[in-house]
Amino acid sequence: MRTRTSGVRCRLRLITLASLFGPGCLCAQEPTRIPARSPIVLFGKEVNVVVAAPRALAQVSDSLSVAHALETCPPAIRASFAAAYANEPTGVRGASRDDRVAFVLVPTPSSSSSCDASAHWNPALLARGVQIAVPNAFDVRSDVRTVEFSARGQVLPLDSSARRAVVAISESAAQTVDRPSQIATWISAKYLAPDAAGHLPEVTLHVATSDSSSPEIVRLEGEALRDVWHDLVVVRIEKLGSAPTPHAPMPLPLPRDNPLREAHALYSAGQVVAAARIAEQRLSTNELSGRDALAARMLIVGALLAYGDSSAARIVLTDVLADAPCLTLSGSQAVAERLIEAMRPPARCSLTPLRRILLASLVPGMGHAVIGNRSSAVFAAGLTGAGAVVAWSLARNGEQAYGRYLDARSTDEAMSAYGDASRSRRNARRALAAAATVWLVSGTTAVFTEQFHARSVARVHAYDIHPTVGLLPDVRGGEARISMSVTW
Amino acid sequence: MVSLLRLVLLCVVVTACGEYAHTNPYDPATNISILIAGPDSAHSIHENLSFTFEVSRSWPGVVPQWLSGNDAIIGARGPGQFQVNGNGTADVLVAVGAHIGHHRVVVVQRAKQALFCYYAPCPTSLALGAAATLNVVQADSLGTVLLSAQAAAQVQYDVRPAGVLQIMTASPSSVQVKAIGTGRAYVVAALGTYMDSVAVTVQ
Numbered sequence: 001m002r003t004r005t006s007g008v009r010c011r012l013r014l015i016t017l018a019s020l021f022g023p024g025c026l027c028a029q030e031p032t033r034i035p036a037r038s039p040i041v042l043f044g045k046e047v048n049v050v051v052a053a054p055r056a057l058a059q060v061s062d063s064l065s066v067a068h069a070l071e072t073c074p075p076a077i078r079a080s081f082a083a084a085y086a087n088e089p090t091g092v093r094g095a096s097r098d099d100r101v102a103f104v105l106v107p108t109p110s111s112s113s114s115c116d117a118s119a120h121w122n123p124a125l126l127a128r129g130v131q132i133a134v135p136n137a138f139d140v141r142s143d144v145r146t147v148e149f150s151a152r153g154q155v156l157p158l159d160s161s162a163r164r165a166v167v168a169i170s171e172s173a174a175q176t177v178d179r180p181s182q183i184a185t186w187i188s189a190k191y192l193a194p195d196a197a198g199h200l201p202e203v204t205l206h207v208a209t210s211d212s213s214s215p216e217i218v219r220l221e222g223e224a225l226r227d228v229w230h231d232l233v234v235v236r237i238e239k240l241g242s243a244p245t246p247h248a249p250m251p252l253p254l255p256r257d258n259p260l261r262e263a264h265a266l267y268s269a270g271q272v273v274a275a276a277r278i279a280e281q282r283l284s285t286n287e288l289s290g291r292d293a294l295a296a297r298m299l300i301v302g303a304l305l306a307y308g309d310s311s312a313a314r315i316v317l318t319d320v321l322a323d324a325p326c327l328t329l330s331g332s333q334a335v336a337e338r339l340i341e342a343m344r345p346p347a348r349c350s351l352t353p354l355r356r357i358l359l360a361s362l363v364p365g366m367g368h369a370v371i372g373n374r375s376s377a378v379f380a381a382g383l384t385g386a387g388a389v390v391a392w393s394l395a396r397n398g399e400q401a402y403g404r405y406l407d408a409r410s411t412d413e414a415m416s417a418y419g420d421a422s423r424s425r426r427n428a429r430r431a432l433a434a435a436a437t438v439w440l441v442s443g444t445t446a447v448f449t450e451q452f453h454a455r456s457v458a459r460v461h462a463y464d465i466h467p468t469v470g471l472l473p474d475v476r477g478g479e480a481r482i483s484m485s486v487t488w
Numbered sequence: 489m490v491s492l493l494r495l496v497l498l499c500v501v502v503t504a505c506g507e508y509a510h511t512n513p514y515d516p517a518t519n520i521s522i523l524i525a526g527p528d529s530a531h532s533i534h535e536n537l538s539f540t541f542e543v544s545r546s547w548p549g550v551v552p553q554w555l556s557g558n559d560a561i562i563g564a565r566g567p568g569q570f571q572v573n574g575n576g577t578a579d580v581l582v583a584v585g586a587h588i589g590h591h592r593v594v595v596v597q598r599a600k601q602a603l604f605c606y607y608a609p610c611p612t613s614l615a616l617g618a619a620a621t622l623n624v625v626q627a628d629s630l631g632t633v634l635l636s637a638q639a640a641a642q643v644q645y646d647v648r649p650a651g652v653l654q655i656m657t658a659s660p661s662s663v664q665v666k667a668i669g670t671g672r673a674y675v676v677a678a679l680g681t682y683m684d685s686v687a688v689t690v691q
Contacts, residue, residue, distance in 0.1 A: 402508050405515070406511065408514055409514060409549070410514055414512045414514040414515045415516075422508060
């Protein structure tokens, strides 16, 4: 799972609320923010659309950005905020294990106030229903609320359980206003599940102001939800806990990464959730090789499918198939194979015999054509043809110059014509050699490309029963040994 | 299809062949052999010499040019025709395009004639007991007096009939005779088969 705030995760968890208002050294650190998408104009104001899972919001709410933002605020506001924050018992911290999705409209930060305005619109705080208002800046008429939410053409119910009153903080005191949570909207993730092909739905938010009758529409492409889903997958893994799996986990090959080997051992022992957690942590480090990253994702897919969560599995499988579009499972995993088959991106997973490639390569570019590399085929054929045409043209010029040479009746004329003829012939030969080189390289690369493709396909063919041969260092009694394991 | 075949053929030819052949006679790199046949020596001024040539190949429209390497020795008179103008060594040249064939000719005058009193009249009478010197010049076969620095040949002198004149001294360029009797006698100079004579009367 990709978590953009993962690099500061551990550090953030150690920071308590009290530290937000502690020593000033904290304020010098870089604030953590949920990245916003391209701004849109809503009711004449430029806003960012933040779509996030509670897990991500919880990390931001703990982040130093709050302290950094409040550093420039008057002490009274900071004190009021501390009180409001402490008295808000149902914040996203408690909901971080929820698999709901928050849609937050965040006005672009303004630096007009000495008290950093970005703090007013911190998405995590807003998702909690906490709003900081500097004196005279809190205007209830500018509040916005979500009127309607639709995905795949259907109006979906808003999750009212997460709606909370807004806590407006002024210079003197915190004031709780009982009205719909402005800007923050929660929706259950089940309505945003990917379809059978792995495509996420396009979502539409109808947003209105409290004093406006004509809502404005905010459209978000389905891919905007993919990052959110990566957080949701982690949440779902955490929620699975140690419940028994309704389905037997599919067998998976042994990875090379040592922590992943431990995860694989747990997975094979039936502790799929623990294995998935390790796999997720290893993925977040971005230290895995391509093959181990595939193995880690398949460990997570295996865990999710063992619990029947095909929606979350599809999210991970999208990443799997992006790297290995030809991945197949054996006949014993027919259900999972059907799941993969429906999501498989357009890719050539067939193999072309070497003899056919070699024969086809006799025609420039055809070697690549028969293995499906149309652009390379066109490029090679075009380049070879262009070289041949240039060579032919130069050769013809050389012949014409040689004709002038034969007809010349003075030494100067003869030598000049002969120089032209020789130069044209040399250049023609170079062009022909270049064309022949392209021809040869095209055929050679076609062969190597197909061999590489064949190895790639073979590596992920019947992945669940794919044999893996690994060498493990073994130290016993002070003697170093290497043991070999073969796993199907 | 024909164009494609031409293209392939041309490409193959371009690849297979080396440089273009040097075949133009005006190209110095063209390999041409020019052989000139004719006399390689001459011994008389104004002697006409004829030459012929052979060239390894011919080109339509390319006319060979006959030239003399030194007009003071051999002068060109026409295609293959030269005339000797002086002593020395000169080349007969044939130019075919940018290529020139050489044929060396050495001209050395060879004395074939001995002539009495060529530059001034000889004495025709002598008093008994007097002596006279008769000058002799030598000339080549065409009558041209030997030019300076040319070696003179030995001349045989004789007096006919004997008893009137007596040869006192003789050299290739003169003979001194003395009148020893009255009468008419001929002093004869012989150079090879050529002879010249002068009549002297002794009184």
